[in-house]
Amino acid sequence: MSFIPDFAPSLSRLGTESAFEVLSRAARMQSQGHDVINLGIGQPDFRTPEHIVEAGRKALSDGAHGYTPANGLLPLREAVAADLGRRHGLAGETEVDPDHVVVVPGGKPTMFFACLMFGRPGVEILYPNPGFPIYESVIRYTGATAVPIELREENGFAFDADTVLSQITDATRLIIVNSPANPTGGVTPKAEIDKLVAGLAAHPHVAILSDEIYSQMLYGGREHTSLLSYPEIRDRLILLDGWSKTYAMTGWRLGFAIWPKSMVDHATRLCINDHSCVNAASQHAGLAALTGPQDEVRDMVAQFDRRRQAIVGWLDAIPGFRCGDPGGAFYAFPNISGTGMNARALQDLLLAEAHVATVAGTSFGIHGEGYLRFSYANSLENIEEAMNRIERVLERQSTLSPGG
Numbered sequence: 357m358s359f360i361p362d363f364a365p366s367l368s369r370l371g372t373e374s375a376f377e378v379l380s381r382a383a384r385m386q387s388q389g390h391d392v393i394n395l396g397i398g399q400p401d402f403r404t405p406e407h408i409v410e411a412g413r414k415a416l417s418d419g420a421h422g423y424t425p426a427n428g429l430l431p432l433r434e435a436v437a438a439d440l441g442r443r444h445g446l447a448g449e450t451e452v453d454p455d456h457v458v459v460v461p462g463g464k465p466t467m468f469f470a471c472l473m474f475g476r477p478g479v480e481i482l483y484p485n486p487g488f489p490i491y492e493s494v495i496r497y498t499g500a501t502a503v504p505i506e507l508r509e510e511n512g513f514a515f516d517a518d519t520v521l522s523q524i525t526d527a528t529r530l531i532i533v534n535s536p537a538n539p540t541g542g543v544t545p546k547a548e549i550d551k552l553v554a555g556l557a558a559h560p561h562v563a564i565l566s567d568e569i570y571s572q573m574l575y576g577g578r579e580h581t582s583l584l585s586y587p588e589i590r591d592r593l594i595l596l597d598g599w600s601k602t603y604a605m606t607g608w609r610l611g612f613a614i615w616p617k618s619m620v621d622h623a624t625r626l627c628i629n630d631h632s633c634v635n636a637a638s639q640h641a642g643l644a645a646l647t648g649p650q651d652e653v654r655d656m657v658a659q660f661d662r663r664r665q666a667i668v669g670w671l672d673a674i675p676g677f678r679c680g681d682p683g684g685a686f687y688a689f690p691n692i693s694g695t696g697m698n699a700r701a702l703q704d705l706l707l708a709e710a711h712v713a714t715v716a717g718t719s720f721g722i723h724g725e726g727y728l729r730f731s732y733a734n735s736l737e738n739i740e741e742a743m744n745r746i747e748r749v750l751e752r753q754s755t756l757s758p759g760g
Contacts, residue, residue: 371493374719378703382713393742395730396713398538398687400604402659404641405652408603411644412637420636426627427620428459428612429639435646436612440584440597443571449587452614458623459612459642461634463569466596466613467532468494469626470565473619474529475500482523483532484515485721486539486689488567491532492721501527506723509680509691513542517551521559530563536570536580539720539729540689541664541682543574546581553586563592563619569611570685572602572653575661578683584614591616601685602653603645608638660686663732663739670743671730676750686733689717693726695750702728705753710745 378396386392403409427433436459437452446452460466467490475481475498483491485504495502505520507513515533524531533552535544556562566583574580583593598611615623627633667688671679676695682688692702699716706712706728715731717724732739 366497366499369493369496369499371489371496373489375715378707378713378715381707385707385711390711392707392711392713393734393738393745394713395732395734395739395742396715397733398685398731399606399733400601400656400686401733401735402604402652402656404604404608405645405648407648408605408641408645411648412608412641415637415640420640422636424633424636424639426633427624428457428634429636429643430454432459432639432643432646433457433612435643439646440582440614444580444582444584446584450585450590452584456615456617456620457612458615458620458627459610459634459639460627461609461611461631462600463567463596463598463611464490465627465630466594466611466623467491467565467567469613469623469630470530470532470563470594471495471498471500472626473622474498474563478527479529480525480527481530481532482520482528484534484537486513486717486724486727487532487534487720488538489720500529503528504721504723505531505533507537507540507542509727511542512680512683513537513540513689514544514548515552517548517555520552521555524559524562526561528559528562530565532565532567533583534567536573536684538570538685539687539715539717539724541685541687543578543683544581546579549581549583549586553583553589556589556592560592563594564589565594565596567596569597569601571597573657573660573686574684575657575664576681576683580684591618594619599642599645604656605641605645608641610634610638610642660732663734663736664688666736667730667732667739667743670740674743674747674750675754686731688730688732689727690730691726692728699725699728706746706749709752710742710749712742712745 433454437454471494477499479500481495595614599605679690703716715729717727
């Protein structure tokens, strides 16, 4: 008799990250000889700076082959604390203690650990929608109720503090916020963050996870407001950040979180049970990234800004599209409702006919319907060619449609 698996019901509640599915389909088309332009995957198209690569190479040559502390190498944790202090002007009550830094393999473990700590049946966790799909996935995995914080185009896809506060109930245990945001590029103004922090004083049972992985990618004179700057919530704040986006290190699998005193031992224990520790060479590379020259980071962000301005103009010129000004990250999130197609259908059409990979807004939650995510982590030449292909396909589609 064949094996009949009796899986835990929680597995059925796990979602996925559709950008990787699109990447796989695009790769399959490329292997068949198609010239696919990938504007779907969210990773910088730049190489990791050479001094960072060299630090990882040297660590391996020097014998950094063994286990490291579960929470990360102390020099790296000290460098994280110092870097955050410099970037966000932290001192005194807001200064980061290196013992509260936990180094993890990327950003997702922090999301998972936070939801595992607070999520269970009967509990509610608020999360941005449209937002990074893993938020909702891991909330549901824990058995908690995932409560969407709807992000609206008319607000530049920033959260509205009054709306968030109105959604808190006695069952709420965790709020997840993300600015600059994936998939929208939205940046929440300081005034809204001030209002949220002030309002949380009335809800001492609620923790907050602030995903600030794109904190160094802002445009048009915008400035990042880190929740680390608010001493009144530091005893309940989990901050997520890392190296993947800022230093073009997605494949190195290196991220970190700042945990409050009451949670850091639990987070470290979860590391021990989950992955033991992050590989040593990546940590040495991460140390070089934080302590070395930052010129290539600034150059990369400047190039992203040029692409951002270009893609917004090109998308706005496509009939049926309307694109706002993304303030951060490297995504454009145009409204495509004028095409008369839903997001998934348009995503599939553009990949099949234009050979342009994008991600449907519904991959980021129910409030993403009517939108597509474009990653402008690609060359200006490729982005322009992609826009031309899309326009041609949509023009052909309109002539084939009834009444077209």
